[in-house]
Amino acid sequence: MSEADAEPAAPTPGRTEVWIEKYRPQRLDDxxxxxxxxxxxxxxxxxxxxxxxxxxxxxxxxxxxxxxxxxxxxxxxxxxxxxxxxxxxxxxxxxxxxxxxxxxxxxxxxxxxxxxxxxxxxxxxxxxxxxxxxxxxxxxxxxxxxxxxxxxxxxxxxxxxxxxxxxxFTELAEAAIETQIREIAEIEEIAVTDDGIDALVYAADGDMRKAINALQAAAVMGETVDEATVFAITATARPEEVEEMVGYAIDGDFTAARAALEDLLTDRGLAGGDVIDQLHRSAWELDLPERAIVRLLERLGEVDYRITEGANERLQLEAMLASLALEDA
Missing domain, CATH: 3.40.50.300 (P-loop containing nucleotide triphosphate hydrolases)
Structure with a gap:
């Protein structure tokens, strides 16, 4: 067996390489x-x-x-x-x-x-x-x-x-992603806070590759990987920010809802598809009547389809918030 074909050595801290390959399981049991x-x-x-x-x-x-x-x-x-x-x-x-x-x-x-x-x-x-x-x-x-x-x-x-x-293969459970992140952090000697772990798991949304990439990116930003670093690196909004935006619209305050959307899209750099995904994930966590959640999911489906077909994502998201605000005005 040539040197080029040799199996990779056991992971060691400090090696400069892509972690998703460095920590890829070698055997089925892993x-x-x-x-x-x-x-x-x-x-x-x-x-x-x-x-x-x-x-x-x-x-x-x-x-x-x-x-x-x-x-x-x-x-x-x-x-x-x-x-x-x-x-x-x-x-x-x-x-x-x-x-x-x-x-x-x-x-x-x-x-x-x-x-x-x-x-x-x-x-x-x-x-x-x-x-x-x-x-x-x-x-x-x-x-x-x-x-x-x-x-x-x-x-x-x-x-x-x-x-x-x-x-x-279904989306990976949060416990599996958390376990892998903690193992890598320990090997790489990275300090990760508990809220940083939670943020990585949330941003990954069942995708182990995304979680490991986010951990590696966040690790170079400072001595400690915390929630703020993770959300900034992954261009992900906190769940409560998305929930607050929808809450404004449901309460009939379109101006506040639009301002919150503008912050996510312009200041935070989220794509329209990312906002839709997070809204969908957070829908049943909102403190709203079931009928209001059903309306929100219906609007999300319409907006997602239109954006996929090439419509302007900002316009579609604002129209969704406006329809929610009008129904409860």
């Missing part, structure tokens, strides 16, 4: 927050009976990590030679499936029964490429295993789904 998935994957590995797999779920929940960990479990030090990773969002055409995948599947195996091809963001593949992939999976099923990851399994054609064991 993966946090997926206690219902890891044992099933380990069972496949232990029985040497790995099927084609599909990992579906939001970003930052461990899909790529699980695929790489499986390769390490199966091939140990030889995993890089027997594991091909392709990103379908960068290489979406049919030629990728016909050429690179087939070339890898046909090459020598070095004593192993099969090799693994990991296709990340497979839901970005065109329909023609997915049809070609289905035929390739059939052709090389005796000596190649495919692992597909996607955000939306509904974008994968049924013939591919039916050939895979599907695992659904």
């Amino acid at each position: 993966i946090k927050g997926h206690e219902n998935i890891v044992p099933r994957l380990l069972r496949y590995v232990e029985r040497d009976d790995l099927p084609h797999l599909m990992f579906a779920g939001p970003a930052g929940t461990g899909k790529t990590t699980a695929a790489q960990a499986i390769a390490r479990e199966v091939y140990d030090d030889d995993w890089r030679e027997n594991f091909l990773e392709l990103n379908a969002s960068d290489q979406r055409g049919i030629d990728v499936v016909r050429d690179r995948i087939k070339e890898f599947a046909r090459s020598s195996f070095g004593g192993y029964d099969h090799r693994i091809i990991f296709l990340d963001e497979a839901d970005a593949l065109t329909s023609d490429a997915q049809s070609a992939l289905r035929r390739t999976m059939e052709q090389f099923s005796s000596n190649t295993r495919f692992i597909l990851s996607c955000n939306y399994s509904s974008q994968i054609i049924d013939p591919i789904q039916s050939r895979c064991a599907v695992f659904r």
Whole structure:
């Protein structure tokens, strides 16, 4: 095994590198927050009976990590030679499936029964490429295993789904993210306050990658990572600020609600989509009648759709606040 292919050394404080790679779990048992998935994957590995797999779920929940960990479990030090990773969002055409995948599947195996091809963001593949992939999976099923990851399994054609064991990766629980953050902070010798931990967990919203990146960014800002630092680094509003803005609108004070929105968008640098996401997360925490919350969620859905279709986000958010204010005026 060459020096370039050697496994990374154990994490040590002070090393200048991206922490999401530095602290990426190396084995399946190291993966946090997926206690219902890891044992099933380990069972496949232990029985040497790995099927084609599909990992579906939001970003930052461990899909790529699980695929790489499986390769390490199966091939140990030889995993890089027997594991091909392709990103379908960068290489979406049919030629990728016909050429690179087939070339890898046909090459020598070095004593192993099969090799693994990991296709990340497979839901970005065109329909023609997915049809070609289905035929390739059939052709090389005796000596190649495919692992597909996607955000939306509904974008994968049924013939591919039916050939895979599907695992659904949900957003990580707050406890799993907190545990990982505390472990990294201890290794890196970073002082993190309890409210700083809470802010990192809130800003991550189930995304471990986002939490670790935020911790690394916040760590260079000062000696202690606290709530104010985290919210500034991640361009995230405090939950109470978002709740206050909606409260003004519900009470009929559109001017105050608009001023609060202006502060979030202009002074704090939040994007319209970020405001919508935080409003959605905070909706049921508001001290409001259920009917008012339902109206708010209805408006959020309309605004999110319009912004996605290209409408002006500031105008749409102000219109949402105005409609809430008028209904209770």
